[in-house]
Amino acid sequence: MAQLKIAGLHKHFRGVHAVRGVDLDIPDGEFTVLVGPSGCGKTTLLRTIAGLEEADDGTIEIGGEVMNDVRPADRDVAMVFQNYALYPHMKVYKNIAFGLMARKLSQSEIDARVKRAAAMLGIADLLERLPRQLSGGQRQRVAIGRAIVRNPQLFLFDEPLSNLDAQLRDEMRSEIKRLHQEIGATMIYVTHDQIEAMTLADRIVLMRDGQIEQQGTPLDLFERPATRFVAGFLGSPKMNFILATAVESGGALGLQLGDGRGLALPEGSRQRYAGMVGRKVVLGVRPEHMGRARDGLQANGHVRLATVVELIQPTGSRTYITFPLGGTSVMAEVQPHDVQKPGDPIDIDLDLNRAVLIDPDTNRVI
Amino acid sequence: MPSGKRARRRRQGALSFDNLVRVVYLGAFLIFLLAPLYWAVITAIKPVDDYMTIPPVWFPEHPTLVHFTAAMFTYRGLVGLINSAVVSVAATALSVLLGTLMGYSFARFNTGGQHLSFWVLSQRFLPPVAVVLPVFLLYRNLGLNDTRLGLILIYTVTSLPLSAWMMFAYFRQMPAELEEAALVDGYGRWGALWKVALPLALPGIIAAAVFAFIFCWTEFFFALILTSRSAYTLPTIFRGFLGFQASSYGEASALAIVSLVPSIILGMLVQRHLVRGLTLGAVRG
Amino acid sequence: MAGAGASAISGRAAVMARNATMNGAGVARRRVRARTWSAWSDRHFKWLLVAPAVILILALTVYPLVYSVWVAFVNFDFQIPGHDFVGLQNFEHVVEDPVARWSLLTTAFLSVSSVVIEFLLGLGLAMAMTKIFTGRGVIMLILIVPLFVSPVVVGQIWSLLLQKPYGPFDYLVGQLFGPTDVSWLTGNPWKYVSLIVGDVWQWTPFMFVILLAGLTSVSPELYEAAELDGVSRWQIFWNITLPQIAPLILIAITFRLLDAVKLFDIIFIMTGGGPGTSTYTTSFYLYQTGFQHFHLGQATAGSWIFLILTAVLIMFLVRRMLRPERA
Numbered sequence: 001m002a003q004l005k006i007a008g009l010h011k012h013f014r015g016v017h018a019v020r021g022v023d024l025d026i027p028d029g030e031f032t033v034l035v036g037p038s039g040c041g042k043t044t045l046l047r048t049i050a051g052l053e054e055a056d057d058g059t060i061e062i063g064g065e066v067m068n069d070v071r072p073a074d075r076d077v078a079m080v081f082q083n084y085a086l087y088p089h090m091k092v093y094k095n096i097a098f099g100l101m102a103r104k105l106s107q108s109e110i111d112a113r114v115k116r117a118a119a120m121l122g123i124a125d126l127l128e129r130l131p132r133q134l135s136g137g138q139r140q141r142v143a144i145g146r147a148i149v150r151n152p153q154l155f156l157f158d159e160p161l162s163n164l165d166a167q168l169r170d171e172m173r174s175e176i177k178r179l180h181q182e183i184g185a186t187m188i189y190v191t192h193d194q195i196e197a198m199t200l201a202d203r204i205v206l207m208r209d210g211q212i213e214q215q216g217t218p219l220d221l222f223e224r225p226a227t228r229f230v231a232g233f234l235g236s237p238k239m240n241f242i243l244a245t246a247v248e249s250g251g252a253l254g255l256q257l258g259d260g261r262g263l264a265l266p267e268g269s270r271q272r273y274a275g276m277v278g279r280k281v282v283l284g285v286r287p288e289h290m291g292r293a294r295d296g297l298q299a300n301g302h303v304r305l306a307t308v309v310e311l312i313q314p315t316g317s318r319t320y321i322t323f324p325l326g327g328t329s330v331m332a333e334v335q336p337h338d339v340q341k342p343g344d345p346i347d348i349d350l351d352l353n354r355a356v357l358i359d360p361d362t363n364r365v366i
Numbered sequence: 367m368p369s370g371k372r373a374r375r376r377r378q379g380a381l382s383f384d385n386l387v388r389v390v391y392l393g394a395f396l397i398f399l400l401a402p403l404y405w406a407v408i409t410a411i412k413p414v415d416d417y418m419t420i421p422p423v424w425f426p427e428h429p430t431l432v433h434f435t436a437a438m439f440t441y442r443g444l445v446g447l448i449n450s451a452v453v454s455v456a457a458t459a460l461s462v463l464l465g466t467l468m469g470y471s472f473a474r475f476n477t478g479g480q481h482l483s484f485w486v487l488s489q490r491f492l493p494p495v496a497v498v499l500p501v502f503l504l505y506r507n508l509g510l511n512d513t514r515l516g517l518i519l520i521y522t523v524t525s526l527p528l529s530a531w532m533m534f535a536y537f538r539q540m541p542a543e544l545e546e547a548a549l550v551d552g553y554g555r556w557g558a559l560w561k562v563a564l565p566l567a568l569p570g571i572i573a574a575a576v577f578a579f580i581f582c583w584t585e586f587f588f589a590l591i592l593t594s595r596s597a598y599t600l601p602t603i604f605r606g607f608l609g610f611q612a613s614s615y616g617e618a619s620a621l622a623i624v625s626l627v628p629s630i631i632l633g634m635l636v637q638r639h640l641v642r643g644l645t646l647g648a649v650r651g
Numbered sequence: 652m653a654g655a656g657a658s659a660i661s662g663r664a665a666v667m668a669r670n671a672t673m674n675g676a677g678v679a680r681r682r683v684r685a686r687t688w689s690a691w692s693d694r695h696f697k698w699l700l701v702a703p704a705v706i707l708i709l710a711l712t713v714y715p716l717v718y719s720v721w722v723a724f725v726n727f728d729f730q731i732p733g734h735d736f737v738g739l740q741n742f743e744h745v746v747e748d749p750v751a752r753w754s755l756l757t758t759a760f761l762s763v764s765s766v767v768i769e770f771l772l773g774l775g776l777a778m779a780m781t782k783i784f785t786g787r788g789v790i791m792l793i794l795i796v797p798l799f800v801s802p803v804v805v806g807q808i809w810s811l812l813l814q815k816p817y818g819p820f821d822y823l824v825g826q827l828f829g830p831t832d833v834s835w836l837t838g839n840p841w842k843y844v845s846l847i848v849g850d851v852w853q854w855t856p857f858m859f860v861i862l863l864a865g866l867t868s869v870s871p872e873l874y875e876a877a878e879l880d881g882v883s884r885w886q887i888f889w890n891i892t893l894p895q896i897a898p899l900i901l902i903a904i905t906f907r908l909l910d911a912v913k914l915f916d917i918i919f920i921m922t923g924g925g926p927g928t929s930t931y932t933t934s935f936y937l938y939q940t941g942f943q944h945f946h947l948g949q950a951t952a953g954s955w956i957f958l959i960l961t962a963v964l965i966m967f968l969v970r971r972m973l974r975p976e977r978a
Contacts, residue, residue, distance in 0.1 A: 052546050071693055072549040073557075085547035089565050098561075099551030146551070156550075388779045395776060395855075396793060402808045402852065403796070405819055409811055422819045464704040471700035478701065484969075486704075489712060491909040491965050495934045496954040499941055500715035500722065523711040526704055554689050555696040584801035586916045587934075591942060601803045604920060615811060622804045633799035634792055641864045644798070644857060648902050648972070649864055 002063030002153035002186060003028045004049070009058035011041075011048050018044040020210035022058070026188070026203070031180045033189045035197040036207035036233075042190045043158060045207070049188065050156055051075050063153050073102070077154040078147035082162055084139045086131040086146075092118075093127040096145045103150075117149040121175075137168045144176075148183070157189040161196065173199060194234050198222070206230055223354075228363040231284050231356055237333075241358070242283045242326040246276040255283055257326035266301030266353050273357060273366060281366070282358040285350060287320060290332035292339075293349035301353035309344045323348065403626075410434065410619035417615055433616030434624070441614075443603055443621050449593075450600040453514050454582035457521035462575045464522070465529025466567070470559060472530070473537035474545075483534065490527035490646065494587045502591055514597045520588050525578045528646055532577065535647025536570035537563070573639035580629045600625050716958075723952040729945035741952035750928045751953060754936035761843065761932065762911035765850040766904060772851065773858025773903075780859075781866050795860060797853045806920030809849040810836065837926045846930065849917050854907060861903040865896035898972075905968040912961060933957050 004026040011019040018041045026032050034042040047053045049060060051072035060067045067075050078099070086095050093114060100110045118124040121141040131139060140160060147155055157176075161169045177200055180187055191197055197204050198218045205215040206229075214226045218234075225231035231239050244255040244263070253265040253273055263283075265273060273281075293304045310329060311322040319336045322329045323346070332348055339346060357366045409417075411429040438444040468486070471477040501520060502511065510516030544566065548558035564571070586601040593602060600621070607618040633640075641649050692699060723741055725734045745751050776794065780787065797805070813835040815821050824831065835841045869892065877887050893900075915934040922930040924939065931939070937957065941950030 050550055052549065071554060071690065072546075073552045073554055077550060079547070079550045081543055081547060083541075083543055085543045087544060087547070087562060098548070102552035102557065146547075150552070388782075391775055392779050392790060395772070396790065398852065399793060399797065402812050405812055406808045418817050420817060421822050422817060424819075464707065467700040468704040471697045475697035477697040482701070482705075486708070488965055488969065489708060491961065491969070492712065493913045493934060493954070493957060493961055495913070495915070495937045496719070496958040496961075497712055497715050499947060499951050499954065500719040501711065503722075503947075504715055504718065519707070520711055523707050526708060530704065555693045556689070580799050584799070584804075586801065586803045586919075590919075591938075601801045601916075604803045604807050607807070608920070608923060618807055619811065622807050625804050626800055629799040629801070630796055633795060637792070637795065640795060640798075640860050645861060645902055645906060649861060649899060 004032075004154060004186060004188065005059075005061040006045075006049070007059050007061075009045070009048065009060065010056045011044055011053060012056055013044050013053070018210055019048065019055075022207075022210075022212055024205065024212070024215075026186060029184050029186055031187045031189065031200060031202045032205060033191060033197040033201035033203070034205050034207060035191055035194060036213070038192060039209075040207040041210040042192075042207050046156055046158055046188060046190045049154070050077055050079050075154075076150075076152050077156055078150050078152040079156040079158065080140075080143045080147050080160045082159040084131075084143040084160075084163075086139055086142055088131050090130075091127065092123065092129050092131070092134070092142050095131065095142055096127075096149050099146060099150045113149045114145075117145040120148065121145050136164050137172065140164065140172060141175075144179070148179075153186065155185050155187040157187065159191050160189075161191070162193070169196075176200060195236065198234065204234075206233060225356065225365055227365060228282065228284070228358045231358070231365060235286055237287050237320060237331055239284045239286045240325075240328075240330045242285070242328060242330060243360075244281055244283050244326060246273060246279055246281050246357075248277045253277070255281070257283075259325070259327050261305070261326065263303045263350070263352065269301075276357065276359070276366060280360050282360050283326075284356040284358055284365075285330070285352075286354065287331045287333040289351040289354045290330075290334075291349050292334045293347035298349065301351065303350045303352060305348045305350060307346060307348055309339050309342050309346050312339055312342060321346075406619045406622050409615050410623050412616060414616065433620040437617040437620040437624065441603060441606060441617055441621070443600065443617075443624065446598055446600040446603045447624065449514060449597055450583055453517045453521060453597075453599060454579050456514075456518045457525060457582045458575050458578040460518065460522040461525040461529045461578045462571060465526050465531075465574065465578075466533045466564070466571055468526075468530040469533025469535075470537050470563060472534045473540075474542060483531075486527050486530055487646065488527075489524075490531075494524070498588060498591050501588075505592060511592060512594045512597050516592055517589060517597060517599070520592065521582045521585065524585075524588070525581050528581065528643075529574045529578055531646035531648075532574040532642060533567070533570060533647075535642065536567060536574075540566065570639075573636050573643060576632050576636045577639075577643040580632060583625075583629050719951045719955070722948060723955050725948060727948035727951065729947070737948070741948045742956065744946075744949045745953040745956060750931060751933075751936055753928065754931035754933045757843075757930060758912055758914060758932040758934075761846060761850070761914060762908060765847050765854070765911055766907050768847065768851050769855045769858045769907060770900075770904060772855045774862055776855070776859040777862035777866050780863055794856050796856075798856050798860075800853065802853065802916035803920050805849055805853045806917040809845065809852065810921050813845055836922055839929075842922055842926075842930050846917060846921060849921060850911070850914070854911075857907060858903050861899055862896065865899035866892070869895045901968075902972050905972045909961070909965060909968065912964070 004024065006022055006024040009019055009022045009024075010017070013019075016039075020041075022041075022045060024032075034045060036042050044053060048055050049062075051067065051070065055068055062075060062077070086092075087098065090098065096114045096117060097110050100113060105113075114127070115124065118127055121144060123138060123141050123145060126134060126138060126142070131142070134142065143160070160176075161172055164172060173196060176189075180200075189196075189200060197206075201218055203215060204218050204221050206213045206221060208229055214221055214230045221230055222234050225234070228241070232241070242257060244257050247254050247256045247262075252267075253270055255263045255265065257263065298304050305325065307323040307325065309321050309323055313320045314336055317336075318333050319339065320331055320333055321339055322331050324330070334346075358364065359366055408423075408425065410433050411431065412423060412426040413428055413430050413432075416423040416426050438447070472483050505511040505516050508516075510519070540563070544562050545558040548562045549555070553561065584601060585599070589599040589602045590605065593599065603621060604618065607614050636643060724736060724738065726737050726740075727734060780791070780794075812818055813820050815834045815836070818835075820835065833841055835845050873891055873895070874887065877891060882890075913934055914932045915938065918924055918930060918932050918935045924931045924935050928936075933953075934957075937950050937953050940946050940953060
């Protein structure tokens with residue numbers, strides 16, 4: 001196990017400046033997820049850590065040693081590839097043992113380790129098979145086994161679950177999480193799936209256009225996003241963004257929406273937003289922070305909106321509806337039986353305590 | 367290829383116009399292809415008396431194998447055969463080895479960019495006549511004239527573009543992920559090449575080898591000029607039949623058959639890779 | 652399965668974790684500068700891979716060519732001793748030699764005619780073979796046979812066939828059209844026809860195989876769309892099929908043409924360049940000059956001229972051919 005330290009890393013890939021000055025400090029034993037949309041540079045970053053790509057600038061330190069000029073073989077890292085990358089001409093046993101064979105371990109030692117890893121992953125009875133005889137989930141376990149067996153300093157995962165069907169993905173996600181809990185090694189995991197990121201990470205590193213947009217614990221990023229991009233990326237369904245103007249009336253701050261509606265901001269938010277009065281802002285509200293309004297007074301920071309249902313999308317345990325607000329269609333989460341059909345009137349309760357305001361010029365959360 | 371309403375009538379059954387044309391054309395061409403081969407076989411097994419007859423003897427009453435023996439021994443076809451075999455196998459091995467390494471380098475690293483690979487490719491089209499003279503003189507100085515080694519070396523060079531480009535194309539469409547896994551697993555580049563890439567490229571290597579072999583086996587020009595009494599190959603023996611009259615037709619045909627058979631058999635085996643081999647990998651079959 | 656595996660994790664993992672801390676330290680430190688040879692060879696891996704091949708090509712192609720430049724500018728003749736510098740004399744001899752000029756014409760004529768005929772016949776074959784029918788596999792095997800035959804053998808076989816007066820071809824012609832005293836291998840213009848026929852016999856399958864690959868790769872949906880539009884057969888061929896296979900046509904013709912200009916083997920066996928020098932191709936002419944008359948200087952000069960002409964052809968055709976691949 002080792003810590004990973006990256007400073008000022010730059011990498012051009014196929015003419016594109018894929019990684020632009022990334023700094024990352026990952027302590028020993030942490031599970032870090034690099035997440036972001038396609039083309040954000042996360043895979044390039046991972047491959048550069050592995051040594052499969054050479055950095056153009058900056059340093060990579062693994063376990064305190066600078067690894068820039070070190071071959072992948074000598075970096076003592078293990079990688080689980082997206083397409084498993086199992087050697088098709090070798091049996092599962094040899095696939096797992098292959099890396100150990102390069103390190104000149106004794107046959108008995110190799111055998112012991114392979115058997116242990118296989119037992120851990122529940123593939124002990126598959127050791128004599130060829131990769132093409134295995135299912136997708138089994139292949140992924142073998143790929144993981146190949147990595148475990150080497151006791152590396154660093155585990156790298158390159159979107160390992162994207163080729164699995166949804167149900168299998170959920171299973172394997174739990175397994176990987178359990179694996180990290182038991183082994184406790186430093187793991188770097190790349191994915192474009194924000195759910196995987198949220199559920200697996202000790203720390204999320206959200207990347208965009210080759211740079212780190214924000215990093216922190218999953219809840220950090222979810223509840224306190226730094227930019228509009230982060231706010232919109234995490235959370236499903238996505239956060240709603242509504243254009244508004246900050247106004248002040250009678251000593252209270254509020255938002256004036258495009259359709260004429262006014263929303264009162266919660267007390268106590270004055271200091272934060274006072275500087276925005278008179279300027280355009282973007283209101284960010286998550287669907288789960290809205291619901292069907294109950295009778296009675298609104299609590300502080302809650303707003304009651306009378307509106308009409310546009311679209312209804314039931315998912316079983318909850319239902320998502322869209323309704324017009326501030327000139328755009330906004331999605332809210334309601335109980336399944338709160339609505340009947342499109343066109344029905346409905347009162348929505350909006351919790352502005354949990355909402356964020358974004359400065360449209362900088363796209364940063366205020 | 368269909369068209370409008372008229373096609374409906376044409377498309378029916380085996381007797382459609384389309385099929386008729388197809389049968390006639392293919393039939394004619396097949397006859398065109400097979401007739402000379404048939405005649406060669408017949409000539410090879412005809413007794414000498416049956417040669418100079420009008421009308422020609424279409425099938426001998428008393429076929430004989432005497433011409434084959436004569437071709438092999440009196441005309442030293444056996445020596446030529448052995449030389450051809452040795453030279454072809456050695457040149458093929460060398461050419462495929464070097465070509466595979468080169469093709470791998472081109473595919474994975476784009477070594478030398480467009481220029482190097484283009485230069486190698488253009489060697490394929492080099493007229494042998496431009497090179498053979500100085501090579502002849504060079505070999506004279508090195509004592510490589512009329513040696514198998516000399517022929518092996520020149521054949522290796524002339525078949526390199528074929529091997530290199532075929533393997534270049536083959537590796538290009540083989541994902542690099544497996545080799546990367548080997549790299550991370552603890553192998554250097556050589557280990558990844560040797561233990562992962564090459565075993566998986568075996569079908570392509572075999573196909574390249576067969577094409578290289580057929581090239582060496584059928585080559586005439588370099589053998590003609592660079593060999594004489596000891597290292598001569600099978601194709602060069604045909605020069606000995608020029609100017610002879612009917613008496614040696616049988617031997618010539620027998621030799622032709624002997625030369626044909628191995629390369630045709632090998633050619634059948636790589637039928638699937640044919641287009642790749644003929645176009646040096648430019649086209650996938 | 653996931654449950655079984657997961658429940659086994661706890662105990663084993665603890666053991667592994669303990670081992671890891673013990674092994675980790677030992678394994679980790681033999682890094683970086685340990686094996687300089689393998690580090691160096693990894694660094695220069697891609698060059699080491701191409702080096703042997705490049706060296707061989709340099710030794711046996713580039714070096715001889717460079718050497719031959721010298722030969723072309725000196726006297727190099729087994730009949731006249733010495734290697735004195737003679738300037739452009741060798742080149743002049745070649746350019747002024749009527750046989751040289753004739754052989755160039757013959758080469759151009761034979762190669763272009765052969766390639767055109769091979770292309771047309773091959774296209775017909777490819778079109779005939781696109782559909783699956785019984786026996787197609789066998790016919791396929793027969794059709795590709797000529798590709799693996801040595802060109803001298805092709806020449807030998809056709810010589811036999813066209814032999815006068817006992818050859819079967821001569822006999823059949825006599826039966827169909829009446830006896831004639833045309834000699835197929837020496838008469839005008841039949842000697843050229845025979846050479847072309849020999850070449851066509853061997854290389855039409857080349858065109859066929861490549862064009863067939865092209866035809867079968869055209870998406871059937873294109874044809875289906877055209878059928879729905881009610882387009883005529885001919886229009887489909889001209890506007891859909893041909894453009895789709897155009898790059899392959901270019902590749903096939905490039906390869907075939909560049910090979911055809913080197914025509915030697917068939918000439919050697921079938922006509923020996925004759926009668927006289929009437930069926931000389933450039934390669935044959937140079938061979939004669941250099942290895943029969945031993946005017947090596949002149950032959951080398953001639954082959955350089957030929958090489959430059961070929962190089963121009965290569966530049967033009969091969970660059971064009973490679974462009975779509977590169978893009």
